[in-house]
Amino acid sequence: MTKQTIKQQEQAHLDEVVQLIQQSEQKMEHNMSTAKADIKEIDRTFGDDVHIGMGDDSVSMAGALSIHQQQQMLAERNNSWQRSHQQLGVLQKLEKTxxxxxxxFxxxxTGKPETIYIGLSSFTDQxxxxxxxxxxxxxxxxxxxxDLGRISYQTPDGQQAVDVHLKRQFIIADGQIQTLYDTAETIGDQMLLEVLDEKASTQMKGIVSTIQREQNQIIRDTESNLLFVQGAAGSGKTSAIMQRIAYLxxxxxxxxxxxxxLMFSPNMLFNDYISHVLPEMGEQNMVQMTYLQYVARRLPKMRLQTLFEQFEQTQQRVHDPVANLMEDLDFFKLETNYAKILNSGGVYFxxxxxxxxxxxxxxKIAQIYYGFGPQYKLINRIDGTKQQLLKLLNQRMGQEMRKKWVQETIESLSSEQLRALYDYPDQEFTNGDAxxxxxxxxxxxxxxxxxxxxIxxxxxxxxxxxxxxxxEVVPQLVKISHYEIKGEQWQNHIQExxxxxKEHKITINEISPYLYLYDLLTGYHGDSExxxxFIDEIQDYTPFQLAYLKFxxxxxxxxxxxxxxQSILVQNKTNSLLKEIxxxxxxxxxxxxxxxxxxxxxxxxxxFTRGLLTHGEKIVPFDRNGDLPNITVSADEPAMSQTALTQLQQNQADGYVTAIITKDLAQAQAVYERFTAAGQKLTLIKSENQRLANGNLVIPAYLAKGLEFDAVIMWNMSAGQFSEDxxxxxxxxxxxxxxxLSILATGTLEPIIAQVPAQLSTQKHS
Known part of the structure; x- marks a missing residue:
């Protein structure tokens, strides 16, 4: 059978499925219309019944029962409309693809031959x-x-073996088969090429047709308490995780x-980028926040370091032994053990x-708190102290009632304010004193x-x-010299x-231990619901932060x-991070x-990018060909700017949206001002609270985590701009x-880039 004949037969099958989907859509729209009409009618009769019932001082039992029944009917019709609305949305997606x-297989x-079609959602007829x-x-x-041949898969009843005869893949748009492939592989390379050749978007796509075998193992894992996914840039980590959430x-x-x-994302920009993935797969979005948001909401009056400030601090910090200790899992355990000492002293009130x-x-509060016996745990002490304080407050109430301000307040109250204090209208008392x-x-x-x-x-x-x-007592609990910390450095940290x-500020390294001590004191046991x-960009978390999240x-x-x-916000020993976790x-x-x-x-x-790494050989590229990365070293900054403008115009002519990525925010702002003055239309991304706009943009590196762009211009990759770190x-x-990928520099190229083998890029001077 020729490929054209196969395509015609498959199109005929597709047409039949689309027709059935359209019939289901019509039925769903009818159900929604009926439910909406029922809701209006129940609202109308409910209003009449309530109006009738209010004729007396009290509603009859029969009237109350009727109202309750109507409320139930209204809730049921509302639910019916919501379900139909959601199902209609799924059907509308299915109609196109x-x-x-x-x-x-x-x-x-002894099974019979079967044929099944796989899509974004199930579809059954009447x-x-x-x-x-x-x-x-x-x-x-x-x-x-x-692949083809014998394979087993997990069913609710256990393993089931099948013999796969045919694996056919389709690219369908608006109910028409664009392309189809028969493949013996899991996902054919041709199918991947079709998808990967598409342009970037301001919204991440939840493509389930090209899930790879190793990604599928991540998606369907239901056994692990910790699933740790280490993936090269562009390996589909985030896509697989979003699909994993949909699967779960x-x-x-x-x-x-x-x-x-719950998903912890690297920044709010990324939250926006992935916000449409789950709804596209027919699921509601999970709870989503950054770690900064999670801890900052506990201390609303304090100003926490921003992402920008964290990045700047990381850039300035060559070696900070105090920060290294506070980021460590040992510090988390030290604080956990310190809580036991607090049973006998050290809590301030x-x-x-x-x-x-x-x-x-x-x-007096300290006397109450430490007046309980040694058998009391911290949570028992805090609960016991609360009870005693409330009792004391009740006792003080009698003394306070005799204070002058109380009598003066009573005398100044209006008759309306007095009535508001009574338990009920016309309340009577035995005498004026009462x-x-x-x-x-x-x-x-x-x-x-x-x-x-x-209290x-x-x-x-x-x-x-x-x-x-x-x-203050940390140096008595642990030898800080083992962490290369001098006593003076630790004292400076306490003063800082x-x-x-005093200035209502707190650093990202300090806030987690601060909150953890409070939780230990108050007996908080975490959110059990x-x-x-899910934690994305794990390399930018400290072991302490991860332990605190698990707590x-x-x-x-x-x-x-x-x-x-890709660790850019934490200068930790990334090779040991997995062991710590x-x-x-x-x-x-x-x-x-x-x-x-x-x-x-x-x-x-x-x-080229794996050549930038000391162990880049572990990254395997997909065989999708394109231009070599181009490197241009200019004589000065005006010449570099002209090269960038030329490259922008070339990218635009080729249909590519470009991101100019700078080392930091100051560079991004300078580039934006220079290029907009030259008439270029660009969007400056300077805050994680922005949304990704369509068109060319300028963005600092620390906000580009997890994102992808058609074309990238690496701005000012000159020697002296960076260090080995x-x-x-x-x-x-x-x-x-x-x-x-275009790389621009002035004078001399950054040595980290210069050491990449010359054959992996094209280089010129301007």
């Missing part, structure tokens, strides 16, 4: 015949995991909601004040409410003084913390992903997956490019 693969040992299988269904795994929501759909899945007067002294005592108690109770709230919210604790005391706190936690989500399963070659989990439940194939960039760009930063910038 119902499926992307066909499998012909038979179950072993007779419950499956025309399309969801890509996440167990049977669909043989498309991703196996499908697999556990009866007991898992999107609100029980604040006076409880009322109207400028000290009502309960901090010494009424005065009643009103005095009401006033003091109201005035004491902020104090009661302070319940642990505001009598002086966490700042307690944390500072912890820092004090000064920052969160079931899956906060103790029952969750973790998926951590990143590229240890693994110490937090049971070894049998830890799984490490390496993604070495890079798909984002052309073969030429990938070969910036090798990973340079790699991160270069690996953002999909189709074209």
């Amino acid at each position: 119902p499926y992307f693969a066909r499998l012909d 038979q179950e072993l040992p 007779n419950n015949k499956f025309w399309v299988y969801d890509w996440r269904a167990p049977i669909s795994s043989i498309y991703y995991d196996g 929501l499908y697999r556990y759909r009866k007991k898992l909601t999107s609100g029980q899945v 604040r006076d409880l004040k009322f109207k400028g007067r000290v009502l309960i002294t901090k010494e 009424e005065q005592r009643f009103l005095a108690r009401k006033l003091v109770q109201k005035a004491f409410k902020p104090l009661i709230r302070q 319940k919210q642990n505001n009598f604790l002086n966490i700042t003084a307690t944390y500072q005391r912890f820092l 913390f004090q000064q920052n706190f 969160m079931k899956f936690v 906060n989500f103790p029952r969750a399963r973790y998926t951590m992903l990143g590229d240890l070659n 693994a110490r937090l989990f049971d070894a049998p439940k830890v799984r490490v997956v390496q993604l070495t194939h890079s798909y984002r960039s052309t073969k030429q760009i990938t070969e 910036d090798r990973q930063l340079i790699y991160t910038i270069a690996s953002r490019a999909m189709h074209r």
Whole structure:
């Protein structure tokens, strides 16, 4: 059978499926219309019933029952409309591209030959015949995991062996087959080339038709408590993780909601970039935030370091032994053990004040707190102290009722304000004194409410003084000289913390230990409702931060992903990071997956970028050809700017959107001002709170993490701009490019780039 005949037959099948989908859409629209009409009718009759029922002082039992039934009906119709609306959205996506693969197989040992089509979502007709299988269904795994021939896949009833006869892949647009391939491989290279040749977008695409075998193992892992994905730039880490979330929501759909899945992203720009992936796959978005957002919300009155300030600090810090200690897992354990010492001393308190007067002294609170026996744990002490303080407050209420301000307040109240204090209208008292005592108690109770709230919210604790005391005794608990820290350096750090706190500032390294000590003191045990936690760009986290997250989500399963070659915010020993993380989990439940194939960039760009790394040989490029990276070394900055403008125009003529990536924000702002003055239309990305705009842009390196662009211009890669410690930063910038990479410098080229073999790029001087 010729390929043209096969295509005609497949198109006829596709037309039949599209027609059935359209019929389902019409039925769904009818259901929505009916549900909407029912909602209006119930609203109308509900209003009538309530109006009738209000004729008496009370609603009859029958009337109340009727209203309750109507409320239930209204809720049911609303739910019906919501379900139909969601299903209609899925059907509308399926109508354009119902499926992307066909499998012909038979179950072993005695099954009949079967044909199935795999798409973004399942589709069945009114007779419950499956025309399309969801890509996440167990049977669909043989498309991703196996080649032709015998293969096994996991079903709810155990392993099932099948013999695969045909694996056909489609590219379909608007109900028309553009291309089809028969392949013996998992995902044919031709299919990948079609997809990878597409242009970049301001929104990440959730492509499930090209999931690779190693990615599928990540997506469908349901056993690991820690799944650690180390992947080269452009290896599809984030895409696989988004598909993993979609798979988990499908697999556990009866007991898992999107609100029980949390993802920590590198920045808000990236959050926006991936925000459409799950909805495109028919799922609601998970909870999403950055680590900075997560910790900063606990201290709303403090100003936390921004991403920009973190990057600047990392650039300036050659070797900071104090920071190295505080980032370490040993420091987390040191603080955990210090909490035991706090049972016998070291907790500081604040006076409880009322109207400028000290009502309960901090010494009295300390006496209560440490008055409990040694058998009391910290959480028992805090709870016991709260109860005692509330009792004391109740006792002080009687004394406060006799104060002059109470009598003066009562005398100044209007009749309306007085009525508001009574328990009910026309409340009677035995005599005037009884009424005065009643009103005095009401006033003091109201005035004491902020104090009661302070006690319940642990505001009598002086966490700042307690944390500072912890820092002071650290040299007694651990030999800081083992971390190459001198006593003077540690004292300087304590003074810096004090000064920052006075100015309502706190660093990213300090906030996690500060919050952790507070949690230990108050007996916080974390959020037990969160079931899956995903952490992207893991290389920019410290072991302390990761331990703190595990403490906060103790029952969750973790998926951590990143590229240890791209650490730009943390100068840690990236090679030991995985060992540090693994110490937090049971070894049998830890799984490490390496993604070495890079798909984002052309073969030429990938070969060049791996040459920037000391161990780049582990990265395997995909065989998609393009131009060699071009390097231009100009005599001065005006000449470099002209080269960049020329390159921008060339990229634009070729249909490529360009990102000019600079080392830092100051460079990005300077480039933006210079080029816009020259008439170039560019968008400056200077904050993580911006959205990615269409068209050419200028962006500092630390905001480009996780993003990809058609073309990249690496700005000012001149000698003296970087140090050897910036090798990973340079790699991160270069690996953002999909189709074209241009490198600009003045005078002499940066040695890290110059040492890449000459045959991997074209070089010229201008």
